[in-house]
Amino acid sequence: MIPYGRQDINQQDIDAVVEVLSSNWLTQGPKVPAFEQAVCEYTGAKFAVAVNSATSALHIACLALGVGPGDRVWTSPITFVASANCALYCGAQVDFVDVNPETGNMSPEALRAKLIEAKRQGTLPKVVIPVHLCGHSCDMAAIAALGDEYGFKIIEDAAHAIGSRHDGHRLGSCQYSDITVFSFHPVKVITSAEGGMAMTNCADIEAKLVAYRSHGIVKGPNEMVRPDEGGWYYEQHELGFNYRMTDLHAALGLSQLSRLEHFVAERNRLAVIYDSKFSDLPLTSVDPLPGSESSRHLYMIRLHQSERRREIFDTLRAEGIQVHVHYFPVHLQPYYLERGFKEGDFVHAEAFYQQILTLPLYPTLTVSDQQRVIDELTTCLA
Secondary structure, three states: OEOOOOOOOOHHHHHHHHHHHOOOOOOOOOHHHHHHHHHHHHHOOOEEEEEOOHHHHHHHHHHHOOOOOOOEEEEOOOOOOHHHHHHHHOOOEEEEOOEOOOOOOEOHHHHHHHHHHHHHHOOOOOEEEOEOHHHOOOOHHHHHHHHHHHOOEEEEEOOOOOOOEEOOEEOOOOOOOOEEEEEOOOOOOOOOOOOEEEEEOOHHHHHHHHHHHEOOEEOOOOOOOOOOOOOOOOEEOOOOOEOEOOHHHHHHHHHHHOOHHHHHHHHHHHHHHHHHHOOOOOEEEOOOOOOOEOOOOOEEEEEOOHHHHHHHHHHHHHOOEOOEOOOOOHHHOHHHHOOOOOOOOOHHHHHHHHHEEEEOOOOOOOHHHHHHHHHHHHHHHO
């Protein structure tokens, strides 16, 4: 089976993990802050907080921005369920913003229209979470301008997008957001086996992220409520969680980060080959915005004959090609239907879902395997 995504682990990665296994630190030692600092230097953000998954990062990002019962959080319907669930964990209400029918990313025009109506009804969101689908940046300048106008905070769900650029800045710099979240799952651009990271430029937000990551505990002498009990003493100030990243995972992530630019270049090179081979087929590739550089976590196409997608999917899977679909609209999941959403709520997202198909793309995809994908898809569409 040719998978849709695959990690690339080399001897340097293995040695990095073995080094930690041979050290005195397995959980939170020196590798975690080293990984955080390296991602800060790469993205240009001031602070980074490493956690055990991007879902955890989204959760504590919402908490750090004060999301709680009675608040509203909006995100995209075309995403993994964690982008919405993170707000529910905080007791907030979730709603969605329809997508651009070509990119699958949150539409600034749909966002503006929804904000106008929400302001009239007194139901404006506290936080908006745009999702950089495939690693392709949303139009963050437009979304940030709306944030300034309507007073909401922004969390960028950049789970797909470490290594991407927008407006000349690397995603994760938080140029247009309060917090940006990365994922280091094995199918993502770099991996720490499991893991995530929240980036911010605000020291107060960083302090909250750190506390929520580790049971709501603080240890700084200026943070204590009680008199100092001694060097062993700490205090719990919030209801936090055990979302810490281990040194084992951080060592792998740090090693992988050194090859990030290579991974992104290879993904883009392979995407160009797909583009050139598909120019005469009845499909349209899902491309990044002009002027943006994508990490190309996914290579996604929109089929012109959307009614044949199931047939094409099943045929390619039977031929050993693990095509996929990213994603079934969150608002149509049974859990969200029970919360009052229904078919027809976000028509562009629903139409986009009906067309899309994800093809294999990863740095070690061989010439012969990519050609096999091209040949089999061409046969299906002939």
